[in-house]
Amino acid sequence: MKPREIADGVFWVGALDWEEKDFHNFQTPRGITYNSYLILDEKKVVIDAVKHKFFSEQLEKISKLIDPKEIDYVVVNHIEPDHASGLADLIRVAKNATVICSQKGKEGLFKFFDCKDWNFMVVKNGDKLRIGKRTLMFLDMTMLHWPDSIATYLVEDKILFSNDAFGQHVASEERFAEDLGLEEALKWAKLYYANILMPLSTLIKKKLEELKGVEVKLIAPSHGVAWKNPEVIVKSYAKWADFEPDNKVVIVYDTMWGSTEKLARTIAEGASTYAKVRLFHIRKDSWAEIVAEILDAKAIAVGAPTIHNSLFPPVSGFLSYLRSLKPKNKKALAFGSYGWNGVAVKEIAKVLEELGFETKQFAVKFKPTKEELEKAFELGVELGK
Numbered sequence: 466m467k468p469r470e471i472a473d474g475v476f477w478v479g480a481l482d483w484e485e486k487d488f489h490n491f492q493t494p495r496g497i498t499y500n501s502y503l504i505l506d507e508k509k510v511v512i513d514a515v516k517h518k519f520f521s522e523q524l525e526k527i528s529k530l531i532d533p534k535e536i537d538y539v540v541v542n543h544i545e546p547d548h549a550s551g552l553a554d555l556i557r558v559a560k561n562a563t564v565i566c567s568q569k570g571k572e573g574l575f576k577f578f579d580c581k582d583w584n585f586m587v588v589k590n591g592d593k594l595r596i597g598k599r600t601l602m603f604l605d606m607t608m609l610h611w612p613d614s615i616a617t618y619l620v621e622d623k624i625l626f627s628n629d630a631f632g633q634h635v636a637s638e639e640r641f642a643e644d645l646g647l648e649e650a651l652k653w654a655k656l657y658y659a660n661i662l663m664p665l666s667t668l669i670k671k672k673l674e675e676l677k678g679v680e681v682k683l684i685a686p687s688h689g690v691a692w693k694n695p696e697v698i699v700k701s702y703a704k705w706a707d708f709e710p711d712n713k714v715v716i717v718y719d720t721m722w723g724s725t726e727k728l729a730r731t732i733a734e735g736a737s738t739y740a741k742v743r744l745f746h747i748r749k750d751s752w753a754e755i756v757a758e759i760l761d762a763k764a765i766a767v768g769a770p771t772i773h774n775s776l777f778p779p780v781s782g783f784l785s786y787l788r789s790l791k792p793k794n795k796k797a798l799a800f801g802s803y804g805w806n807g808v809a810v811k812e813i814a815k816v817l818e819e820l821g822f823e824t825k826q827f828a829v830k831f832k833p834t835k836e837e838l839e840k841a842f843e844l845g846v847e848l849g850k
C-alpha cells in the first residue's frame with residue numbers, strides 16, 4: 466500500500482510506536498507517533514527522521530514512492546533522539562542528501578553521530594529554499610523543545626511542520642485531529658503540553674505572537690495527529706501558555722495509615738461546594754494526568770505524611786517533577802499528618818511557595834479529630850472559593 470498522502474505531493478512516512486508507554490517518565494498509555502513527511506517536487510525532501518528502532522518502517526514507506534538515493538534534502542527540525550536517532554541510517558541510504566538544520570542542530574548532530582562526511586545546509590529564521598514548484602521556509606523555534614529546534618513551512622501549501630510544538634503522544638491510524646476526534650486530540654495535546662512544554666510557556670506566548678504573521682492551513686507536528694483547523698490547537702496553546710484557569714481544585718496526596726487520605730477527601734468535599742475537584746493518589750494515579758489537571762487549576766492542595774523525620778518520598782518525587790514544570794498562578798494548601806514531628810507539611814509548603822503560590826499549611830498529629838476534619842472541610846471551602 467502506498468504511504469498516506471496528507472496533502473498534494475506530501476506523504477506521511479513516519480512510524481507508530483503502539484507499545485511505548487513512557488517518554489522521560491511521562492506515561493503514554495496510547496503509545497507514541499514519530500511523524501516524518503516526504504515532499505515530492507523537483508527536489509525530494511524528507512522532513513525529520515524517526516526513532517532508530519523504526520528506521521526500517523520509514524525506509525519501506527519512502528521506497529514505495531521513490532528510490533531513497535533520489536532524496537535531495539533531509540530536514541532535521543530537532544535533534545532529540547525520538548526524531549533524529551534514525552538519521553545516520555537514513556543518510557547511509559540517501560547518499561546524495563543534504564542535511565538541513567540550525568547551527569545548534571549541526572553542533573548537536575556531531576555529538577550524536579560521526580557526520581564529518583555529511584553535506585549540511587545550516588539555516589536561520591526566515592531562510593527559504595526553492596524545491597521546484599514550491600518553497601520551504603525555516604522558522605526559528607528555539608527551546609521548542611531544545612535550543613536546536615526549527616520548524617519548516619511549506620509556503621505555497623501553507624503547511625507548518627512544527628516538530629514537537631502542537632504534538633501529542635498518541636499512536637493512531639488517523640493522521641488528522643479531525644478524524645481522531647477533536648476532543649480526544651486536544652486531550653492528548655494538553656497532556657503533551659503539560660508534561661513537555663509547560664516550563665516554556667513564556668517562550669511559547671512569544672512564539673505564538675510571531676506565528677500570527679504566518680498563514681497556516683495545516684499544522685503537521687512530529688508527534689500524533691495533524692491539525693486541519695490550526696486555530697483549534699493555537700487557541701488552546703494560548704490558553705495553556707497563559708495558565709488561564711478553569712474553576713477547579715486539584716488535590717494530590719499520599720498516605721501511610723489513612724490520616725492524610727481522610728484529610729484529602731474532606732478537603733475535596735469542602736472544595737466541591739464551589740468548584741470542580743480532581744483528587745489523585747500520588748502512587749496510584751498517572752503523574753502525567755495529574756500535572757495536566759494542575760496546568761489549568763485555580764488551586765491545588767498537596768498532602769503527605771511525615772516518615773523518618775522527612776517528607777514521604779513519593780510526594781517528594783512528585784514535587785520535584787512539579788517544580789521542574791513551573792506551573793503558575795495558583796493558590797495552594799499543604800496538608801498532612803505526623804507522629805511526633807510534622808516535617809512533611811513544611812517541606813511541601815516550601816516547594817509550593819517557591820513556585821510562587823500563596824500557600825496555607827495544615828498538619829494534624831496521628832489521626833484527625835472531629836474538629837480537625839471540620840477545619841479541613843473549611844480549608845477546602847476556601848480553596849473552592
Ligand code: FEO
Pocket residue numbers: 543545547548610611629687688
Ligand atoms: Fe519529540 Fe523534543 O522531541
